[in-house]
Structure formats: C-alpha cells, structure tokens
Amino acid sequence: xxxxxxxxxxxxxxxxxxxxxxxxxxxxxxxxxxxxxxxxxxxxxxxxxxxxxxxxxxxxxxxxxxxxxxxxxxxxxxxxxxxxxxxxxxxxxxxxxxxxxxxxxxxxxxxxxxxxxxxxxxxxxxxxxxxxxxxxxxxxxxxxxxxxxxxxxxxxxxxxxxxxxxxxxxxxxxxxxxxxxxxxxxxxxxxxxxxxxxxxxxxxxxxxxxxxxxxxxxxxxxxxxxx
Amino acid sequence: xxxxxxxxxxxxxxxxxxxxxxxxxxxxxxxxxxxxxxxxxxxxxxxxxxxxxxxxxxxxxxxxxxxxxxxxxxxxxxxxxxxxxxxxxxxxxxxxxxxxxxxxxxxxxxxxxxxxxxxxxxxxxxxxxxxxxxxxxxxxxxxxxxxxxxxxxxxxxxxxxxxxxxxxxxxxxxxxxxxxxxxxxxxxxxxxxxxxxxxxxxxxxxxxxxxxxxxxxxxxxxxxxxxxxxxxxxxxxxxxxxxxxxxxxxxxxxxxxxxxxxxxxxxxxxxxxxxxxxxxxxxxxxxxxxxxxxxxxxxxxxxxxxxxxxxxxxxxxxxxxxxxxxxxxxxxxxxxxxxxxxxxxxxxxxxxxxxxxxxxxxx
Numbered sequence: 372x373x374x375x376x377x378x379x380x381x382x383x384x385x386x387x388x389x390x391x392x393x394x395x396x397x398x399x400x401x402x403x404x405x406x407x408x409x410x411x412x413x414x415x416x417x418x419x420x421x422x423x424x425x426x427x428x429x430x431x432x433x434x435x436x437x438x439x440x441x442x443x444x445x446x447x448x449x450x451x452x453x454x455x456x457x458x459x460x461x462x463x464x465x466x467x468x469x470x471x472x473x474x475x476x477x478x479x480x481x482x483x484x485x486x487x488x489x490x491x492x493x494x495x496x497x498x499x500x501x502x503x504x505x506x507x508x509x510x511x512x513x514x515x516x517x518x519x520x521x522x523x524x525x526x527x528x529x530x531x532x533x534x535x536x537x538x539x540x541x542x543x544x545x546x547x548x549x550x551x552x553x554x555x556x557x558x559x560x561x562x563x564x565x566x567x568x569x570x571x572x573x574x575x576x577x578x579x580x581x582x583x584x585x586x587x588x589x590x591x592x593x594x595x596x597x598x
Numbered sequence: 599x600x601x602x603x604x605x606x607x608x609x610x611x612x613x614x615x616x617x618x619x620x621x622x623x624x625x626x627x628x629x630x631x632x633x634x635x636x637x638x639x640x641x642x643x644x645x646x647x648x649x650x651x652x653x654x655x656x657x658x659x660x661x662x663x664x665x666x667x668x669x670x671x672x673x674x675x676x677x678x679x680x681x682x683x684x685x686x687x688x689x690x691x692x693x694x695x696x697x698x699x700x701x702x703x704x705x706x707x708x709x710x711x712x713x714x715x716x717x718x719x720x721x722x723x724x725x726x727x728x729x730x731x732x733x734x735x736x737x738x739x740x741x742x743x744x745x746x747x748x749x750x751x752x753x754x755x756x757x758x759x760x761x762x763x764x765x766x767x768x769x770x771x772x773x774x775x776x777x778x779x780x781x782x783x784x785x786x787x788x789x790x791x792x793x794x795x796x797x798x799x800x801x802x803x804x805x806x807x808x809x810x811x812x813x814x815x816x817x818x819x820x821x822x823x824x825x826x827x828x829x830x831x832x833x834x835x836x837x838x839x840x841x842x843x844x845x846x847x848x849x850x851x852x853x854x855x856x857x858x859x860x861x862x863x864x865x866x867x868x869x870x871x872x873x874x875x876x877x878x879x880x881x882x883x884x885x886x887x888x889x890x891x892x893x894x895x896x897x898x899x900x901x902x903x904x905x906x907x908x909x910x911x912x913x914x915x916x917x918x919x920x921x922x923x924x925x926x927x928x929x930x931x932x933x934x935x936x937x938x939x940x941x942x943x944x945x946x947x948x949x950x951x952x953x954x955x956x957x958x959x960x961x
Contacts, residue, residue, distance in 0.1 A: 375729045389947050420606045420613070427628070437833075437881035438874045439840030445855055446874070450867040455642050491605075509606050517605065538714040545844060552716050556724070566726040569717065571662050577712045 376522035380562040381571035391554030394573050397578070398471060398540040398550060403533055405476035410483025411518070417488060418571035419507055428484070437483035440474075440542050448546035464548065475536065482532045489528075492522035523594045530587020532578050551575060639867075649865035652858060653872055662861075667876070673767060673839045673849060676753075677774035678832055684775055685782025690812070692787050702784075710780040715838055719773035723845055726762040734760030740924030753799075766847035770839065778835045780829065788826035790816050822895060829888035834882050840877075850876065 381388055416428030431496045435443065451457055481573070493520045494517050502512035522529075541552035549557075555572045607616055607872075639645060652658045691703035712720070733742050739760070746757040754766035793816050799813040842849040843856070854873040859866045 374732055418605055420609065421617055421624065421780065423621050423624050423628075427624075427851075433882070434874070434878055437837075437885070438853065438876040439837040439877055441840040441843050442855070442870060442874055443850055445843075445851075446867075446870045447857070450870050454644070454864075454867050455638055457638070503607060514603070541714040541716040542841065544716070552714060552720065555717055555721055559720065559724045564728040565727060566721075566729065569721045569725060571719055573709070573713045576717070578707075578710045578715055 373545055374563075375565060376567045376570075377562075377565045378571060380565070381566050383458040384558060384561075387554055387558070388551070389576070390552050391549065391551035392579070394468075394548070394550040395537070395540050395579065398468070398475065398543060398564070399533075399537045401448035401472045402479060402536055406483050406536070408489060409476055409480035413480055414487040414491070415417040415483035415486065415513060418491060418513070424579055431532040433479045435478055436485075438478075440478050440539055441545055443478045443544055444471065444474040444546045447471070464508055469548050471540075471546040474546060475539060475543065477493050479532065479536045479539070482535070483529065485564060486520075486525045486528045486532055489534070489574045490525035491517055492525045494520045503572070523596050526587055526591040526594060530584060530591070533587070534583050537583065538576070541581075601726070602907055603617055611702070644867055648863055649868050652862040652865065653868070658858065658862070658923075662853045662858050664847060666850035668769075668960055669847065669853075670836070670839050670842075670849040673770050673842060673847070674832070675776065677771045677778065677839070680771070680775040681779040681782055681835065682828070683832075684779025685786050688779065688783035689786025689790070690940055692783065693790055707780045707783045711784075711950070712778045715773050715777045715942060716841060716844065718776055719769050719841060720771040722769035723766065726764050730757070731760045747944045766842060766845045766846055767843060770842045770847050773841070778838070781834075784941070785824050785827045785831065789820035789827070792823055793819045801952055811909045822898075825895070826888045826892040827886060829891060833888075836881060836884065879892070953958035 400442060413432060414430050416424040417432070419425055419428075424481045448467060452466060456468050459469045498516055498520065499512060502516040506516065538549055543550055544553045544556075555568060558568050603844060608611075624814045628853055666871075688703050691709065696704070730742060733739060737933050740761070743757055743760075746762055750768070753771060754765040755768050756763050787882050790812075797819065798811050798814055802813040806814065819858045839849060840851045843851040844853065851873060858869045
C-alpha cells in the first residue's frame with residue numbers, strides 16, 4: 372500500500388519539479404502584467420465616449436471570454452505562430468513561452484476588464500461630476516479620478532481573476548510549453564503514476580494560489596476606499 | 599441612466615469635434631490593423647479556397663463537427679448535473695451546525711478550488727491503472743471492484759483483473775465535477791446565507807425543525823436567487839470541457855482543430871475560427887438564458903445570490919454574457935441596502951446594463 376503514497380519521485384526529481392513551478396510562476400507574472408495593461412485599455416475603450424471604440428471593446432470581450440482558453444492558446448500557438456510563421460524568438464521554448472503568455476493575457480484581460488468595469492460603477496456619480504466641473508477631460512477624469520478608485524474597490528475580485536489565471540497556466544501545455552502540470556504528467560510516465568506525485572503538485576499549486584488569495588484580501592482591506 | 603452618461607456629459611461643439619477626430623483616428627487604426635492581418639494571411643496563402651471549403655461540405659459537419667459537439671454537450675451535461683449535486687451536498691454540509699461535517703466539507707471544497715482542473719484530470723486518467731492492482735491485492739480489493747462495477751460503469755470505467763481503466767470521458771467528467779462542484783458549493787452556501795435571517799427565525803418560531811427550515815423555507819428562496827450564478831458556472835463548465843482536447847477526448851475542439859486539419863490540408867486557422875464561433879454562440883445562448891433568469895428574479899423582487907469576496911473566482915474561466923451572480927443585478931437598490939455588492943464591486947457583470955448601468959436607481 373505504501374507505493375500509492377510514494378512521495379520519493381518528487382524528491383528524486385526535485386530539480387524538474389522546481390523548474391516546472393518556476394515556469395508556472397514566470398508565465399503567471401508575465402501574463403498578470405500584460406493582462407492588467409490590456410484589461411485597462413479594454414475598459415477604457417468600453418467606457419469611452421466614442422461609439423466605435425466601445426463597440427470594438429465589447430465585441431472583443433464577448434468573443435474571447437466565451438471561447439475556451441484551450442482554443443485561445445491553440446490559436447495563438449498553432450494558428451498564429453506556426454501557421455502564420457510569426458515568431459518572437461528562434462528558440463522554440465522561448466517562442467512558445469511568449470505565445471502562451473499572449474494567449475493567457477488575451478483571455479485574462481477580458482476578465483480584468485469586466486471586473487474593472489464593475490469597479491467603475493461603484494465610484495459615486497459625484498466624483499465624475501466633480502472631475503468634469505473642474506474642467507478635466509474624459510481621459511483625465513478616467514486616469515486621475517475614476518480608475519484609481521475603481522482599482523481600489525476591485526482588488527479582491529481582481530485577486531480571484533489572477534488566482535484563476537495561475538491555475539489556467541496549466542493549459543499552456545497545448546501551446547507546447549512545459550510548466551508544472553506537464554512535468555507532473557512526465558513524472559507519471561517516468562516513474563509509475565502515484566497519488567504521492569499528484570499530492571506533491573497539488574501542494575505546489577496551493578502554495579501559489581492560497582497566499583495570492585490572502586495577499587489580495589489583505590491588500591483589499593488596506594486600500595479599501597472609505598465611503 | 600445609461601452607463602456611458604455617468605462618465606461624460608452630452609458633448610458640446612468642441613467635444614463633438616474631438617470625438618469626430620478620435621473616431622476617424624480609430625477607424626484609421628482599425629483599417630491599418632486589418633490590412634496588416636490581411637497581408638499576413640495572404641502571404642501565407644490562408645485565403646486559399648481549399649482551406650475554407652471543407653466547411654461547406656455536409657460530410658464535414660456530420661462527420662466531425664456534430665459528433666464533437668454531441669460529445670462536448672454530453673460531458674457538459676453529465677458533469678453539470680453531478681457538479682450541481684456535489685455543490686448542493688457540500689454547500690449545505692459547510693453550513694452544518696456540526697463541526698465534524700462543516701470542517702471536512704470546507705477543506706474539500708477549498709482544496710479543489712485551489713488546484714488546477716487539469717491536474718485533477720491527469721490524476722483520474724493516469725493514476726487508477728497503476729494503483730488499482732495494489733489496492734486489489736489489499737483488503738479493499740473487493741470494495742474497489744464493487745465501486746467500479748456498480749457505480750462507475752456508466753462512465754465507461756472498467757476493471758479487468760484488478761486493473762481499473764478510466765476512459766478520457768470519465769477522467770474529464772471527474773475533474774469537471776470536483777472543480778465546478780466546489781465552486782457551486784460556494785454558490786449554494788452564499789445563496790442560503792443571502793436569504794434574510796428573519797425567514798429562518800420565523801420558520802423556527804412556528805416550530806419547524808432544522809431540516810424542514812432548510813428544505814421548506816431557505817432552499818426554495820436560495821435556489822431562485824442562485825440560478826443566474828449556477829447558469830454562469832455552466833458556461834464555465836462548457837468551456838472547461840474543452841480541456842478534453844488535452845487528454846484526447848473526442849469533443850468539439852479535438853474534432854475541429856486536430857482532426858479536420860489532419861484530413862483537409864492543415865487548415866488549422868480556419869477550423870479554429872469556425873470552432874470559436876460555435877463555442878461563442880453556445881455560450882452567448884447560455885448567457886442570454888442567465889440574463890433572462892436574472893431579469894425574472896429582479897421582477898419578482900428577489901436578489902441574485904450575493905457571493906462573498908473569496909468566491910469571485912467563479913469569474914475564473916468566466917461566465918458568458920452575464921454576471922457571475924455577484925451582487926444583485928437589476929436589484930441594485932436591495933444590494934446597496936445590504937451594503938455588500940457595492941463594496942465587493944462586481945455587481946452584475948452583465949453587458950446589457952441590467953447590472954451595470956442603473957446606479958442611478960440604486961441605493
């Protein structure tokens with residue numbers, strides 16, 4: 372029975388496990404930054420006074436967030452990189468890493484955008500009116516008055532979006548980039564599959580997701596807008 | 599009040615001129631962007647008719663698309679029903695008065711929400727064939743056989759000489775049920791907690807027992823409040839079923855992005871586009887349904903389940919056209935009074951202004 376809970380593969384190939392989680396962390400950090408930037412641009416488009424930009428933002432968000440992430444990542448790696456021969460690096464692993472990041476960010480940005488948009492709705496109407504009355508333009512009021520408050524109210528939901536994104540990095544396996552989940556599959560094949568390996572990786576992911584949740588919860592409390 | 603008018607006034611002459619210039623600028627940007635993409639596609643001969651025509655042939659639809667779609671819907675439906683049952687059981691278990699029910703249920707739900715769905719699917723696919731012979735030799739051997747032969751056979755799980763083989767379908771359903779079931783458990787818990795306390799107090803005061811209070815008073819109200827969040831989670835589940843691609847389950851994505859290109863001259867890009875359109879239409883339809891449910895609830899003066907902060911990762915793979923049931927949609931007034939939805943922020947992520955626009959009417 373001891374073989375079922377055999378944790379030794381985790382320790383024997385600890386350098387591979389560690390490398391896998393390093394890849395996961397790298398993917399997560401890069402995608403978090405890129406999706407935050409993209410999501411902010413999208414939300415600016417979606418609330419802009421120009422109907423064309425609003426429509427473009429809405430169409431993008433609705434199209435991408437209703438597409439499975441697996442398909443988004445296949446599209447970015449197989450269709451855009453392999454079929455259209457767009458490469459950012461001659462090293463395949465680096466190239467697929469970036470197309471994984473692009474796919475993840477394109478997908479996560481939709482959720483960042485929607486969370487931010489709901490945050491904008493919590494900013495009291497008087498704030499925008501006051502901003503206009505002192506002569507700020509739309510871009511200025513969005514940048515100086517609305518978005519800073521919106522960001523602070525949505526930190527907790529934003530944290531949940533990023534936790535989901537950390538878990539979603541596992542899907543990058545379809546974009547030919549090996550991160551922790553792919554390493555787990557390799558270990559299953561190299562050693563015999565055991566619950567021990569699974570539990571080891573599950574703990575690894577929990578070490579990444581749970582503190583992220585607590586951190587964002589703490590940050591949300593700290594930065595909460597007092598009203 | 600429309601959402602847009604919160605952020606800017608009706609444009610005057612200067613703002614109108616600026617808007618015209620910006621519109622022209624963005625049209626120009628889109629045209630340039632479109633042209634670059636057109637040139638790229640053209641260079642790689644992606645407009646070749648042979649790459650697109652397969653989708654005009656009925657055989658492709660009956661041979662690849664429809665069977666894939668049926669498998670996708672099958673896994674979604676089976677996993678959806680089981681996830682609902684899982685969510686109901688664990689959501690109520692977390693509300694139990696007994697710590698020895700509440701704590702393990704909480705631990706299980708939190709565990710499955712904290713780990714990626716994909717490693718659960720790998721667990722179900724790769725581990726049973728290896729560890730089942732060991733179990734078969736041990737004291738639980740008979741129990742394992744009975745579990746497979748009486749409980750798991752509908753999913754295609756077979757046991758042969760002590761070796762349990764799990765097909766891709768069962769592995770996918772296993773992962774989908776545990777992950778989405780855990781999220782739904784939180785939805786159920788939040789839904790029951792969202793029923794005003796006076797309801798259960800009144801029920802207790804007329805002499806109902808715990809079981810009856812839950813069954814007759816709290817759940818019926820909670821369920822109608824939870825419906826939008828549940829449907830939104832079904833959209834997540836439908837999208838997550840595409841993970842079947844990774845374990846070679848023959849669902850829509852697999853049939854369209856792997857098999858069609860293999861048979862029709864490597865038209866990956868074209869197949870992926872058509873596949874995306876199908877998924878988007880399916881999810882939009884489900885999203886519409888959720889919006890309709892939300893509206894109906896709002897008309898009846900009920901609030902959607904106000905889901906606590908930590909739960910927001912239902913947004914995760916995320917809900918189609920509608921909100922994730924965080925905070926009330928059309929009922930901003932009620933939610934505002936409770937004081938939660940505003941602070942948590944995500945009051946109705948819906949697109950049609952049900953949840954987003956009407957701040958003016960709230961509070």
